[in-house]
Amino acid sequence: MRRGGLAFQIDDVTVRFGDLEALRKVSTSIGAGEPVAVVGPSGAGKSTFLRLLNGQTRASMGDVIVDGRPLSDLGPGALRELRSRVGFVHQDLRLIPPVRVIKNVLAGRLGRWSFLRSIAAMALPSRAQALAIHELLERVGIGDKLYERTDRLSGGEQQRVAIARALYQEPRALLADEPIASVDPKRASAVLRLLTEVCREAGLTLVVSLHDIERAQEFFPRLIGLRYGRLVFDRPTSEVSSETLRDLYSLEGDRQGDRAGRALS
Amino acid sequence: MSGGWVGTANRLPGARAGVILLILTAGSGAAAYLRLELRDLLPTEAGLSLMREFFAAALTPAVRYQAEGVPPGTMPLLIKVLSAAVATVRFAVAAVTLSMLIGIPLGTFASESFWRATAEEGRANARIRRAVSRALYLAARVAIAILRSVHELLWAVLLLAALGFTPMAAVVAIGVPYGAMLAKIFSEILDEAPQGASRALRAGGAGRLQIFCFGLVPLALADLVAYALYRFECAVRSSAVLGFFGFPTLGYYLVAAFENLHYGEVWTYLYALFGVVLFFDWWSGRLRRSLAT
Amino acid sequence: MTGTERRQQVRALWHDRPRRPFWRRSMLALLALILWSLWTGGFVGTDVLSERRLASVARFVSELTPYPLRESGVSVSGWLAWAGDLWAQRGQTAALSTLSISVVAIILAAGLGALLTLGATRTLATAEPYLPSGRRVPGTVCRAWRLLVFATRMVLALLRAIPEYVWVFVLIGVLGPTPWAAILALALHNGGILGRLNAEVIEDLEPERLAALRATGAGRLQIAGWGVAPLALPRLLLFFFYRWESCVREATVLGLLGIVSIGFWIQDARARQQPDTMLFFILVGALLVVLGDLLSALARRWVRDGR
Ligand SMILES: Nc1ncnc2c1ncn2[C@@H]1O[C@H](COP(=O)(O)OP(=O)(O)OP(=O)(O)O)[C@@H](O)[C@H]1O
Ligand SMILES: [Mg+2]
Numbered sequence: 001m002r003r004g005g006l007a008f009q010i011d012d013v014t015v016r017f018g019d020l021e022a023l024r025k026v027s028t029s030i031g032a033g034e035p036v037a038v039v040g041p042s043g044a045g046k047s048t049f050l051r052l053l054n055g056q057t058r059a060s061m062g063d064v065i066v067d068g069r070p071l072s073d074l075g076p077g078a079l080r081e082l083r084s085r086v087g088f089v090h091q092d093l094r095l096i097p098p099v100r101v102i103k104n105v106l107a108g109r110l111g112r113w114s115f116l117r118s119i120a121a122m123a124l125p126s127r128a129q130a131l132a133i134h135e136l137l138e139r140v141g142i143g144d145k146l147y148e149r150t151d152r153l154s155g156g157e158q159q160r161v162a163i164a165r166a167l168y169q170e171p172r173a174l175l176a177d178e179p180i181a182s183v184d185p186k187r188a189s190a191v192l193r194l195l196t197e198v199c200r201e202a203g204l205t206l207v208v209s210l211h212d213i214e215r216a217q218e219f220f221p222r223l224i225g226l227r228y229g230r231l232v233f234d235r236p237t238s239e240v241s242s243e244t245l246r247d248l249y250s251l252e253g254d255r256q257g258d259r260a261g262r263a264l265s
Numbered sequence: 266m267s268g269g270w271v272g273t274a275n276r277l278p279g280a281r282a283g284v285i286l287l288i289l290t291a292g293s294g295a296a297a298y299l300r301l302e303l304r305d306l307l308p309t310e311a312g313l314s315l316m317r318e319f320f321a322a323a324l325t326p327a328v329r330y331q332a333e334g335v336p337p338g339t340m341p342l343l344i345k346v347l348s349a350a351v352a353t354v355r356f357a358v359a360a361v362t363l364s365m366l367i368g369i370p371l372g373t374f375a376s377e378s379f380w381r382a383t384a385e386e387g388r389a390n391a392r393i394r395r396a397v398s399r400a401l402y403l404a405a406r407v408a409i410a411i412l413r414s415v416h417e418l419l420w421a422v423l424l425l426a427a428l429g430f431t432p433m434a435a436v437v438a439i440g441v442p443y444g445a446m447l448a449k450i451f452s453e454i455l456d457e458a459p460q461g462a463s464r465a466l467r468a469g470g471a472g473r474l475q476i477f478c479f480g481l482v483p484l485a486l487a488d489l490v491a492y493a494l495y496r497f498e499c500a501v502r503s504s505a506v507l508g509f510f511g512f513p514t515l516g517y518y519l520v521a522a523f524e525n526l527h528y529g530e531v532w533t534y535l536y537a538l539f540g541v542v543l544f545f546d547w548w549s550g551r552l553r554r555s556l557a558t
Numbered sequence: 559m560t561g562t563e564r565r566q567q568v569r570a571l572w573h574d575r576p577r578r579p580f581w582r583r584s585m586l587a588l589l590a591l592i593l594w595s596l597w598t599g600g601f602v603g604t605d606v607l608s609e610r611r612l613a614s615v616a617r618f619v620s621e622l623t624p625y626p627l628r629e630s631g632v633s634v635s636g637w638l639a640w641a642g643d644l645w646a647q648r649g650q651t652a653a654l655s656t657l658s659i660s661v662v663a664i665i666l667a668a669g670l671g672a673l674l675t676l677g678a679t680r681t682l683a684t685a686e687p688y689l690p691s692g693r694r695v696p697g698t699v700c701r702a703w704r705l706l707v708f709a710t711r712m713v714l715a716l717l718r719a720i721p722e723y724v725w726v727f728v729l730i731g732v733l734g735p736t737p738w739a740a741i742l743a744l745a746l747h748n749g750g751i752l753g754r755l756n757a758e759v760i761e762d763l764e765p766e767r768l769a770a771l772r773a774t775g776a777g778r779l780q781i782a783g784w785g786v787a788p789l790a791l792p793r794l795l796l797f798f799f800y801r802w803e804s805c806v807r808e809a810t811v812l813g814l815l816g817i818v819s820i821g822f823w824i825q826d827a828r829a830r831q832q833p834d835t836m837l838f839f840i841l842v843g844a845l846l847v848v849l850g851d852l853l854s855a856l857a858r859r860w861v862r863d864g865r
Contacts, residue, residue, distance in 0.1 A: 056464075056468050076385045076386055079386055079470075080470040080471075080472065081470065082470070083468060083470035084469060084470030085470075086470075087469075088465070088469065090464075090468070092461060093461070093465075094461035094464055094465035095461075095462060095465070096462040096479065096480060096483055096484070097459075097462070098483055098484060098486075099483050100575070103479075107465075107466060107469070107471070107479055108469055110466055110469060110470070110471035110472075110475045110479065111469050111471050111472075112470070113475075115472065115475060118471075118475050118478075118479070119478070122478075127565075130568050131564055131565065131568060134564060134568050134571075135564065143567075144571065146571045146572075147571050147572055147575035147576070148575075148576060149576060152576075165469075280860055281791060281792070281795065281861065283860075284795060284857060284860060284861055285795075291661050292661055292662055294658075294661075295657070295658030295661040295662045296658070296662050298654060298655070298658045299655060299658045299659065299662065299737045301662065301737065301738065301741075305733070305736050305738055306733070306738055308733055309734065312732040312733060312734065313732075315731055315732055316732045319728065319731075319732070354591075354595070355594075355595040355598065355599045356595075356599070358591050358592055358594075358595035359592075359595045359596060359599050359601050362592050362595070411844070414844035414845075414847040414851075415843070415844050415847075416807055416808070416810055416811045416843065416847070418723070418811040419810070419811060419824065419843060422814075422824060422828060422836070423840065426618055426828065426833055426836070427614070427615050427618040427619070428614065428615060429610075429611060429614050431611075432599060432600055432601050433602070436599075436601045490585075494584075494588075502719070502721040503721070505721065505724070506721050506723040506724065509723065509727070516723075516724065519724065523727065523731070531728075535720055538719060538720065539715070539716055539719040539720070542715075542718070542719035543715060543719065546715070548584070551580065552580065552581065555578065555580040555581055556578075556581065
């Protein structure tokens with residue numbers, strides 16, 4: 001399934017929620033097959049940034065261009081088509097709680113199935129599907145949970161189900177919003193290694209938001225720093241100094257000014 | 266109806282006292298309007314002896330016909346009771362089935378989260394779509410309010426007058442108001458279900474029907490089934506009462522026995538109804554508990 | 559891992575998957591029950607579409623037009639005048655009686671429910687509620703309390719299982735067709751329901767505060783009155799109004815058996831074969847039910863949020 005990654009271009013995008021600017025005039029681009037980590041303190045706009053990339057959040061100003069096509073031009077069908085090719089790991093997981101793990105993973109393919117086909121698959125997953133999903137689950141370390149009920153799993157296990165679901169989409173880009181928030185440190189590195197490896201092998205674009213700066217530096221060659229909705233830096237990891245990072249997370253800084261800048265009225 | 270208000274007991278004592286005062290005022294007003302007098306509660310001499318006989322029979326329900334000289338070949342009383350109970354259940358089950366056929370689509374249209382989950386994104390005549398879905402939503406709500414407000418026995422009266430006597434009239438009479446009730450509850454269940462799953466499916470490119478079927482329905486299913494089973498219990502009662510209109514359920518035989526002054530037989534029918542209701546009560550309770558863990 | 563190994567492993571996982579046997583069996587039983595009823599019930603016959611039936615439906619529909627308007631032709635004002643007359647003559651009293659019956663009935667039901675709750679609540683009806691003193695309680699005493707709870711719960715279940723309509727039927731035989739028959743019928747059935755709901759609420763109360771009351775030497779009834787009742791009141795009021803809603807609904811039909819209320823006039827019109835009047839009273843009943851739902855929703859909000 002070497003289909004190549006998707007290229008994203010973010011063009012002077014502002015995202016507003018009421019009078020709050022979650023992102024402010026952000027411009028950057030992410031090349032096909034490139035792995036990038038988005039870092040920044042809580043409320044910086046990381047989730048908003050990721051959700052922007054597959055049109056879950058709409059830009060109030062500016063536009064996102066995916067593989068040469070502006071998202072604002074896509075009709076419902078084209079948008080669905082694009083989304084079915086973008087794996088998304090939500091920060092709050094968003095699994096279907098009362099069904100078996102295998103169905104949650106299968107749900108990743110819904111975007112590419114007709115309604116009848118999806119009914120058949122969800123009611124009675126085929127042998128081949130079960131095997132493929134077992135393999136995926138094994139790679140994230142929960143192969144034995146294939147037929148477990150999803151809401152009986154621990155938080156970390158559920159997080160890995162969400163990752164498996166995104167991978168099962170056979171995506172051309174993978175967007176993961178804090179995919180290691182609730183797994184233990186050792187497992188966290190394994191998950192990041194898996195994500196970067198899968199994406200490198202298949203040539204997928206990978207955008208991950210992370211709180212864990214050290215792991216971001218360890219696994220990603222490029223970092224995007226967000227703070228109060230502004231793009232603070234965007235460079236190769238080797239060029240991000242510890243000074244810059246300290247500023248990114250410092251609680252004082254020019255917060256006052258940023259706050260004023262973020263409020264519109 | 267559920268929630269943790271018990272803990273807030275002392276926060277709103279004023280409102281509560283007001284409510285109780287209101288209830289008592291309304292009660293005395295209503296009693297005055299009806300010219301209720303305790304004296305009327307005392308049964309007449311005849312009523313008293315009837316009452317004594319009737320409640321005495323509660324302890325000795327009949328197992329054999331109380332009438333003398335039952336023609337040979339009549340089916341034994343207990344068999345008759347059993348077949349009446351079976352007929353009662355049959356009407357109830359058919360009615361609840363119909364109510365699900367009515368209630369599930371209606372409840373879906375009457376739930377906000379259905380329309381939210383299935384709203385189309387992207388450009389494409391969004392205004393018209395929104396207007397249409399809004400209209401369907403309101404139509405469903407109005408239909409529920411109207412269908413629900415007419416009691417099942419009144420539906421039966423109407424249908425019997427229109428159709429004449431047919432078993433279908435009984436099924437429709439119970440099924441329609443129950444369907445509206447189910448629709449109301451189903452829409453509430455759907456609206457209370459967490460939205461995360463359906464949003465995730467949408468973000469993965471799933472279609473609207475898929476979002477509904479796999480992102481919302483599984484979350485509501487258990488509650489819906491438990492509720493439907495509880496409605497079986499109610500439907501059994503309603504179906505027994507429809508016997509008063511001539512349908513061959515428990516009520517029919519009960520009236521006949523009462524009018525023949527065979528109170529022992531009346532109690533046999535009452536206990537049969539009790540047993541059936543108790544069974545469905547047990548079943549829905551057990552199912553609810555098995556889902557909770 | 560080879561393909562065969564994986565296949566075996568998946569099969570093993572499938573074999574050991576967590577199951578919900580009760581749920582599964584219930585669903586199968588339900589399905590069988592439904593198929594059996596539809597199969598043997600004869601509810602869906604072609605008979606419904608027979609010519610005779612269709613003719614009877616057509617006649618019925620034509621007779622829904624108010625009788626005085628059948629010659630002159632239907633107009634909104636004509637209909638309103640007809641309905642207004644009917645309302646003034648009988649509708650108003652019938653609606654108010656129905657509403658009054660439901661109000662008195664639910665108050666009596668609450669009283670009866672409260673009384674039975676005392677016996678049906680496991681946390682109250684025990685030898686030493688909320689604060690075991692450590693004294694050994696004789697086995698017979700424990701058993702007596704348990705028997706009381708069981709018996710009360712059976713009585714509650716019986717009250718619940720017998721529909722209001724049947725109660726009215728019996729009570730009219732005893733009392734004659736007075737409003738009391740309808741009131742008592744509603745009170746008995748709903749008392750059974752409220753008693754059970756109350757018992758569940760009270761059993762879920764946190765025991766600590768009540769234990770403190772018990773420690774001051776309060777007796778069982780004092781605990782119920784000064785500890786339990788205030789704590790559980792909001793929930794009990796919510797149930798009260800929720801059941802009142804259903805009382806209004808039921809009260810509209812109880813008159814069918816001869817008590818002066820909406821149902822009485824429906825039955826009357828039915829006997830005289832006047833579908834127009836029948837429909838009018840059915841609509842009055844529906845309005846009453848909607849009104850009841852509305853008032854009940856307002857009252858419940860008042861109880862819950864203080865406005
Ligand atoms: N749908 C929304 N409606 C209103 N405000 C929103 C919405 N989504 C995000 N915000 C606001 O936008 C800002 C950025 O939110 P975002 O979720 O992107 O932050 P984040 O960097 O992901 O934070 P965290 O690390 O805590 O997940 C926050 O102040 C948040 O309150
Ligand atoms: Mg976030």
